[in-house]
Amino acid sequence: xxxxxxxxxxxxxxxxxxxxxxxxxxxxxxxxxxxxxxxxxxxxxxxxxxxxxxxxxxxxxxxxxxxxxxxxxxxxxxxxxxxxxxxxxxxxxxxxxxxxxxxxxxxxxxxxxxxxxxxxxxxxxxxxxxxxxxxxxxxxxxxxxxxxxxxxxxxxxxxxxxxxxxxxxxxxxxxxxxxxxxxxxxxxxxxxxxxxxxxxxxxxxxxxxxxxxxxxxxxxxxxxxxxxxxxxxxxxxxxxxxxxxxxxxxxxxxxxxxxxxxxxxxxxxxxxxxxxxxxxxxxxxxxxxxxxxxxxxxxxxxxxxxxxxxxxxxxxxxxxxxxxxxxxxxxxxxxxxxxxxxxxxxxxxxxxxxxxxxxxxxxxxxxxxxxxxxxxxxxxxxxxxxxxxxxxxxxxxxxxxxxxxxxxxxxxxxxxxxxxxxxxxxxxxxxxxxxxxxxxxxxxxxxxxxxxxxxxxxxxxxxxxxxxxxxxxxxxxxxxxxxxxxxxxx
Amino acid sequence: xxxxxxxxxxxxxxxxxxxxxxxxxxxxxxxxxxxxxxxxxxxxxxxxxxxxxxxxxxxxxxxxxxxxxxxxxxxxxxxxxxxxxxxxxxxxxxxxxxxxxxxxxxxxxxxxxxxxxxxxxxxxxxxxxxxxxxxxxxxxxxxxxxxxxxxxxxxxxxxxxxxxxxxxxxxxxxxxxxxxxxxxxxxxxxxxxxxxxxxxxxxxxxxxxxxxxxxxxxxxxxxxxxxxxxxxxxxxxxxxxxxxxxxxxxxxxxxxxxxxxxxxxxxxxxxxxxxxxxxxxxxxxxxxxxxxxxxxxxxxxxxxxxxxxxxxxxxxxxxxxxxxxxxxxxxxxxxxxxxxxxxxxxxxxxxxxxxxxxxxxxxxxxxxxxxxxxxxxxxxxxxxxxxxxxxxxxxxxxxxxxxxxxxxxxxxxxxxxxxxxxxxxxxxxxxxxxxxxxxxxxxxxx
Numbered sequence: 014x015x016x017x018x019x020x021x022x023x024x025x026x027x028x029x030x031x032x033x034x035x036x037x038x039x040x041x042x043x044x045x046x047x048x049x050x051x052x053x054x055x056x057x058x059x060x061x062x063x064x065x066x067x068x069x070x071x072x073x074x075x076x077x078x079x080x081x082x083x084x085x086x087x088x089x090x091x092x093x094x095x096x097x098x099x100x101x102x103x104x105x106x107x108x109x110x111x112x113x114x115x116x117x118x119x120x121x122x123x124x125x126x127x128x129x130x131x132x133x134x135x136x137x138x139x140x141x142x143x144x145x146x147x148x149x150x151x152x153x154x155x156x157x158x159x160x161x162x163x164x165x166x167x168x169x170x171x172x173x174x175x176x177x178x179x180x181x182x183x184x185x186x187x188x189x190x191x192x193x194x195x196x197x198x199x200x201x202x203x204x205x206x207x208x209x210x211x212x213x214x215x216x217x218x219x220x221x222x223x224x225x226x227x228x229x230x231x232x233x234x235x236x237x238x239x240x241x242x243x244x245x246x247x248x249x250x251x252x253x254x255x256x257x258x259x260x261x262x263x264x265x266x267x268x269x270x271x272x273x274x275x276x277x278x279x280x281x282x283x284x285x286x287x288x289x290x291x292x293x294x295x296x297x298x299x300x301x302x303x304x305x306x307x308x309x310x311x312x313x314x315x316x317x318x319x320x321x322x323x324x325x326x327x328x329x330x331x332x333x334x335x336x337x338x339x340x341x342x343x344x345x346x347x348x349x350x351x352x353x354x355x356x357x358x359x360x361x362x363x364x365x366x367x368x369x370x371x372x373x374x375x376x377x378x379x380x381x382x383x384x385x386x387x388x389x390x391x392x393x394x395x396x397x398x399x400x401x402x403x404x405x406x407x408x409x410x411x412x413x414x415x416x417x418x419x420x421x422x423x424x425x426x427x428x429x430x431x432x433x434x435x436x437x438x439x440x441x442x443x444x445x446x447x448x449x450x451x452x453x454x455x456x457x458x459x460x461x462x463x464x465x466x467x468x469x470x471x472x473x474x475x476x477x478x479x480x481x482x483x484x485x486x487x488x489x490x491x492x493x494x495x496x497x498x499x500x501x502x503x
Numbered sequence: 504x505x506x507x508x509x510x511x512x513x514x515x516x517x518x519x520x521x522x523x524x525x526x527x528x529x530x531x532x533x534x535x536x537x538x539x540x541x542x543x544x545x546x547x548x549x550x551x552x553x554x555x556x557x558x559x560x561x562x563x564x565x566x567x568x569x570x571x572x573x574x575x576x577x578x579x580x581x582x583x584x585x586x587x588x589x590x591x592x593x594x595x596x597x598x599x600x601x602x603x604x605x606x607x608x609x610x611x612x613x614x615x616x617x618x619x620x621x622x623x624x625x626x627x628x629x630x631x632x633x634x635x636x637x638x639x640x641x642x643x644x645x646x647x648x649x650x651x652x653x654x655x656x657x658x659x660x661x662x663x664x665x666x667x668x669x670x671x672x673x674x675x676x677x678x679x680x681x682x683x684x685x686x687x688x689x690x691x692x693x694x695x696x697x698x699x700x701x702x703x704x705x706x707x708x709x710x711x712x713x714x715x716x717x718x719x720x721x722x723x724x725x726x727x728x729x730x731x732x733x734x735x736x737x738x739x740x741x742x743x744x745x746x747x748x749x750x751x752x753x754x755x756x757x758x759x760x761x762x763x764x765x766x767x768x769x770x771x772x773x774x775x776x777x778x779x780x781x782x783x784x785x786x787x788x789x790x791x792x793x794x795x796x797x798x799x800x801x802x803x804x805x806x807x808x809x810x811x812x813x814x815x816x817x818x819x820x821x822x823x824x825x826x827x828x829x830x831x832x833x834x835x836x837x838x839x840x841x842x843x844x845x846x847x848x849x850x851x852x853x854x855x856x857x858x859x860x861x862x863x864x865x866x867x868x869x870x871x872x873x874x875x876x877x878x879x880x881x882x883x884x885x886x887x888x889x890x891x892x893x894x895x896x897x898x899x900x901x902x903x904x905x906x907x908x909x910x911x912x913x914x915x916x917x918x919x920x921x922x923x924x925x926x927x928x929x930x931x932x933x934x935x936x937x938x939x940x941x942x943x944x945x946x947x948x949x
Contacts, residue, residue, distance in 0.1 A: 081596070113773055116576055151831070
């Protein structure tokens with residue numbers, strides 16, 4: 014990463030008359046004059062006019078002000094920022110898939126459908142589920158789809174009282190939001206001091222209005238919920254379903270499957286566990302799996318393998334409806350399939366264990382200087398409640414910003430909401446001991462700095478391209494486009 | 504077993520285990536009850552070498568049939584300049600997370616700001632968010648946004664000329680979010696103003712969804728729509744194909760409050776359905792009701808112009824169960840795709856894409872009509888690059904013969920109707936080949 018700030022906008026490089034692309038011409042004559050002028054725009058849009066080399070240099074310079082997994086370590090809790098293998102990128106851009114139209118007849122896209130089907134079968138095996146859809150575009154979209162499956166199931170039995178979703182207070186913020194969008198009411202269940210679900214408190218909430226209980230296991234404190242089977246029995250006895258938020262699936266690879274824990278519906282984040290790149294915020298992919306008996310509720314369209322070994326696209330009447338116009342983010346699916354094939358069953362199982370080992374290694378190496386609110390073996394991630402020494406006034410935010418000076422991305426901060434100064438660390442399996450050691454050294458150095466020179470830590474970062482942007486001003490007077498900036502300059 | 508993705512040597516593992524006070528990685532899973540354990544490993548293949556993975560994908564790819572594409576329906580075969588994959592493969596962009604740490608994410612934040620600027624120019628609206636999943640979900644989000652923005656209203660009207668794939672998704676979201684959807688009838692291939700007015704008068708309507716161009720490729724004359732919608736206290740939502748907005752009257756000019764749709768038409772590979780990008784733009788008045796991320800400009804402590812995620816209090820991960828949307832990501836990399844595409848093309852280039860596509864479509868439509876075997880269903884309605892044909896034969900027969908000739912002739916709408924699209928990707932020779940097939944093949948008449 015380049016520490017010198019680039020900061021120009023492409024609009025500032027624009028000069029009338031420049032162009033960066035040429036358009037094929039078909040010589041078919043002119044047609045726009047057949048369209049009434051009242052249907053045409055009055056002025057051309059203000060888009061930049063730039064030549065090709067300028068465009069390339071501009072975006073390359075911008076990329077130099079960005080941090081990615083290929084740049085350095087991302088100890089970002091609940092985000093599973095593992096290495097994104099290069100072969101996956103090449104396979105996703107394979108020319109034999111790149112120009113397939115989503116409406117092409119099934120007979121002409123057999124290879125694409127086979128890829129989709131092979132991945133959905135592999136995910137069903139990994140999740141311990143009967144069937145999967147790959148259509149959802151992201152984790153939150155998967156949650157929404159899964160909750161729709163659950164509503165469709167209850168509706169199919171005429172059980173329309175079930176409007177309540179129980180979510181632990183440690184849950185990812187998307188869980189309650191997805192439930193609200195799916196038309197369900199959210200009830201929070203408290204966690205015990207050890208960070209796991211309070212089974213007695215949960216039991217008190219279970220009645221005939223419960224549609225589902227959403228859990229992630231390991232939970233957001235990185236702890237395996239050992240009572241999960243008992244919880245599933247209780248929820249099932251009350252007529253509800255168990256939803257597995259797959260954001261934290263990575264450490265369970267090869268160890269235990271959500272279906273075997275008693276979950277009925279789950280989603281998987283391909284951009285976490287299955288190594289597809291985060292792309293600065295997307296595209297992701299959030300496949301949804303269901304246990305036997307719920308397959309018919311998965312969204313349309315569905316990919317099936319026929320008896321003659323060919324593949325087809327079908328729609329079912331009992332499906333919850335469609336949640337996408339196509340079969341989802343197909344390019345992301347190809348990357349995940351490439352990853353699963355590259356790792357194989359043994360490699361997948363190894364990944365989970367190494368992720369857990371890496372997390373515990375960091376935890377044990379820093380517990381003397383950072384407050385460890387839950388002293389247990391963790392899985393892929395764990396949470397510190399800020400620095401152990403609270404007298405310095407140095408906050409979790411300060412520590413996170415100071416880490417940027419040391420060349421690391423910040424951990425997830427102020428989440429989960431269980432602690433005031435949450436600092437949530439997830440290293441993943443693709444980081445070496447050397448990298449973890451240098452991160453540990455940086456965290457120890459920061460603790461020392463906090464004691465000796467707290468103001469310096471509070472004013473971090475010091476070496477990044479930009480420093481401490483004014484968020485308040487940004488929200489007070491939103492400047493959200495080039496024209497706003499021009500107006501502001503006047 | 505060492506895999507090339509894992510850096511751990513046995514010595515590393517031993518040292519780390521010692522620090523953790525255990526003797527094997529398995530011991531870190533003692534809290535997972537035995538009865539929940541996976542006993543015999545996954546029933547999946549063992550690891551393939553990189554070459555074997557490549558061979559596998561090559562063999563899958565060989566099972567697809569490459570076709571010259573006259574299919575559209577909201578997704579178009581467009582030329583992707585080489586610069587775009589080169590920039591998108593910059594791993595500083597590709598492998599980065601959501602830009603929650605602005606100090607080390609100015610690249611991402613800046614391209615989103617550029618993307619937002621370009622989308623507001625195309626749509627003629629004040630604000631764009633950082634993008635949504637796809638066009639169908641963006642339109643559904645626009646629907647939910649209209650309900651959240653107008654108090655105590657739960658009905659949304661939808662034109663029956665909307666793309667049915669988009670409508671299916673809108674219907675699903677409406678059903679689960681308890682929004683009452685009502686369809687506006689069409690008349691001669693376009694949305695009926697009279698029917699919309701009647702429905703606006705009959706119930707408390709939050710929003711009205713209108714397509715432009717519509718599913719049949721027709722450019723709708725929306726004169727009078729915004730006035731009627733606003734008079735009824737509702738919001739006007741337009742589902743648009745953004746490439747076409749290089750020439751078409753913008754949602755802003757029509758008086759729309761929200762524009763949504765799929766940006767695939769801006770040079771994204773068809774890639775069998777994705778990843779694409781959903782866009783969502785709105786008026787300034789609605790900015791705080793808009794779902795998803797928004798990037799804003801501000802200054803850092805040294806007075807540098809700096810870009811940050813802003814107005815985050817709107818976002819679902821803060822609002823939790825009070826949220827009216829659950830979107831937590833965007834299509835970041837595809838927003839970069841869009842920004843680079845529009846930078847390369849500029850206003851003239853994008854206009855040329857539109858006109859070349861339209862020229863080819865009009866040429867094709869004229870000559871197909873001249874065969875006497877098909878005619879435009881709505882001959883008096885203006886269109887750009889897509890049109891609906893009524894055939895004197897079964898569409899399946901045409902599709903089959905064309906596939907034998909490595910052509911995807913279009914999208915079947917009914918037994919005798921086909922939707923045909925042309926873009927800058929089909930040469931005059933390609934177009935003439937389709938015309939030739941129609942004129943020389945002896946299709947059984949319906």
